[in-house]
Amino acid sequence: MCGITAYIGNKEAYPILIKGLQRLEYRGYDSAGVVMIENDCFNLYKKAGKVKVLQDFAESNNVLGNIGIGHTRWATHGVPNDTNAHPHVSNSGRFALVHNGIIENYASLKEQLKQRGYTFKSDTDTEVLVNLIEEIFVKEEIALEDAVRIALNEVIGAYAIVVLDNQDTDTLIAARKGSPLVVGVGKDEFFVASDASPIIEFTKNVIYLDDQEYVIMRRNGDIMVKTLGNIEKTPFIEELEMSLEAIEKGGFDHFMLKEIYEQPKVLEDAVRGRMSAEDGWIKLGGVSEYINKINSAKRFIITACGTSYHAGLLGEYLIEELSRVPVEVEYASEFRYRNPIISENDIVIAISQSGETADTLAAIEIAKERQALIYGICNVIGSSIARATHAGSYTHAGPEIGVASTKAFSTQVVILTLLALQIAEHKGTITTSYLRQVLFELKNIPNKIKETLKLDAQIQEIAEVFKDATNFLYLGRGVNYPVALEGALKLKEISYIHAEGYPAAEMKHGPIALIDEQMPVVVLATNDSAHEKIVSNIMEVKARSGKVIAIVNEGDTEIAALADYTIAIPQTEEILSPLLTVVPLQLLSYHIALMRGTNVDQPRNLAKSVTVE
Structure with a gap:
């Protein structure tokens, strides 16, 4: 829910961090903060309120340093105020950390650290984590990367973190479990963020960290990715498809209005290459590989949250009407906490704009354990849901910055429509003439949205x-x-x-x-x-x-x-x-x-x- 940004390289870090936080502000805007290292000391600034409040405060102070981390917060532990804002610093003042997620066992860890003499200024779980890392670093006399790894193996919960050591300005360490984190790879420089929007201006080369992985980045351009089991992995560098223009307002007063007006274009993108009204065919890449299993499915279960849940309800109407297969739609937040009846004959469809929704990811894991086929529908390429599912389709809605979802909903409905039609065609529950009729009308929907606008x-x-x-x-x-x-x-x-x-x-x-x-x-x-x-x-x-x-x-x-x-x-x-x-x-x-x-x-x-x- 929070937004993380970090930089190490030869440029001044502060302008990169602030611009990154502005682009991530839709992820949380209760408070914000940055910290840079200069002459082995932290230049730390954090304020309650939006990033603009932080910017006005910080720029009258020393913001020098070519390594730093930043954070914009959506409050979980502790009210939004200056003290609870990130980054948080360890008791010795040596380590600083930003965190997106929740450490569930923070209270017991906090009590243990108090007994060892640690004091706490904030109400956050994050301050507990940075001090736990320090305690392990000092007590075990080990490298920071090992202290981070050991600490993360002790915590229960979800996190994406970045850690700074003001006695080592050549190293940046980041890790993730259950919360997204992207590493941008430049020439002798690295960028870290919760999503790609702060990175795209500087590089298109990125590494998507997997769950329970951490990365060590060094100023000389060296990078190492490891699992929390201390197994080194070869970094897989991908090229971003996003454009800088896609994350700007483009002349509109608000992102939401821009995204409403983008719907004709993104619906065209969503169906491109996936259907032909003239030839009467549909081909969702994620479906074709598993079409026999999908055709023989006894039931579909759709799980999602919020707006995606509403798209899922539409999916129920579409699949049952066209394909004649029973469908259940579940809030992922409820599905995961009961004992759902799922079998290997079921298809579970997980829908999420971000591909990072915690409850939907947890629902996927439950369904996987019970041998169901998981089909994901999400917007963000390389997201956790895209990697956790057996098959799926991207919606190709492009970045959606407005918190209230608009174009993501429409593209999810289009994918569900194509899915229902493709299944119906293979099962023979729809006539060829009606299929062509619907496809021609679907092709015309973007123009009809333009008329509606x-x-x-x-x-x-x-x-x-x-x-x-x-x-x-x-x-x-x-x-x-x-x-x-x-x-x-x-x-x-x-x-x-x-x-x-x-x-x-x-x-x-x-x-x-x-x-x-x-x-x-x-x-x-x-x-x-x-x-x-x-x-x-x-x-x-x-x-x-x-x-x-x-x-x-x-x-x-x-x-x-x-x-x-x-x-x-x-x-x-x-x-x-x-x-x-x-x-x-x-x-x-x-x-x-x-x-x-x-x-x-x-x-x-x-x-x-x-x-x-």
Whole structure:
């Protein structure tokens, strides 16, 4: 959840660290800090608040040094303040450390260290870890890399760490377990970060550390990767596909708005080379190798969190409707803590934008132990989920910087659609003519999203009317029920308005009690298969003075006559309609949040990638 950056080389470290933290701020923004080494001393600065607060404070002080580490924090242990901010320094003042993750046994370790005379200034588990490393270093009289390895074998939990020794300015040590860490390889210089965004400006050559690995980087360009079992590994250097432009706002006021408008392009990227509407074929690379096992599967289990869970619910509709195989959808955070029934005849689909979601990774390990085939859907190349699964597909959404997910959701739905269609084709549960019909319509979806985006001004006017609402209700049927959940989540995340999504037919089983003249009700009304039922739902809301905002197909005059506000979008195949209906909900949430003065890209208490439990 936190963001880590580090540098060793011949350049000044501070500008690299600060720029890196700015690019990682979407991972956490409760506090931030940096430390550089100059003349065997730490230049340490850390402040509660965003990176800009740290920058204003640090730049009036000495920020010299060509080795350093930085951190932007999402608080787990200890409130956000200057003291709890990272980096943390050992009692002797020799070692400094930044950490992303949670050390579960920190309390017992802290008590042991207290008994040995150590004192603690912060409430963090990180300060315990840096002092544990120092205790082992001093007591065992061993090299720092060995002290780090031994300490990490004693801790329980997840971590990505970088360690500095102010008596050795030629060495930087980093390690990971359960939290991501990337090493950028330059000419006689190294960069370390939680993801590639701080690195891409300086080098495209990277090493993705695996779980329970650590790396020793030296100023002369030497690098060594080892396991926590002290086994040396050959570093595998990959080339980043990311561009610097992809992580800039590109003229938009916010990353979220940019990412909403990128959806036509990224959906084209998601299907490129994977389907041909003209020739009527689909080929997801991750599916073909295991197609026989997938075809014979008795059940699919989809596990995910947050927005990815909503995409998974859509996957349930798609796979069951097209492939006629039972599907269960589970919150990964619940799945991992019960005793799920999984067999070798099951296919488990794990969905995560970052590919680093802690609960989803834990769910994968449970499913692996029970011999299920694991299929991953994620966005970040080289991520933990991509490496932990048997097969999978990248969504090719590109970097998503806004904390509230938009384009990642759409691309996940596209991959699930292609997956359902490919399975259906192989099982013979779909006709060739219908397959071609859906593929042609899927090919046209990017253009229809472009048409939907032209409604932005109209949606902005509706946002102005409802910006001061205290509650919202979202209703959808069939494939639009998960979209109702997603629309409600977007509004909650960035505007802090309480919102709930429900199946439209469930309104009468409780939520209808909430409806009065102050209650905006967003109705997703594009389902031709349930049009009459949706009309009845709207009339029930209107009978109780609720305000109806209806998302309808172009030309639907019946619902337009009933609703207070209507957003008419291009018509498409019903199973593909979520790719269009979600766009007005994203824009509505964005404009309401903007009008309420919230931080759209970095909403309070949230972080982009949940890498801790």
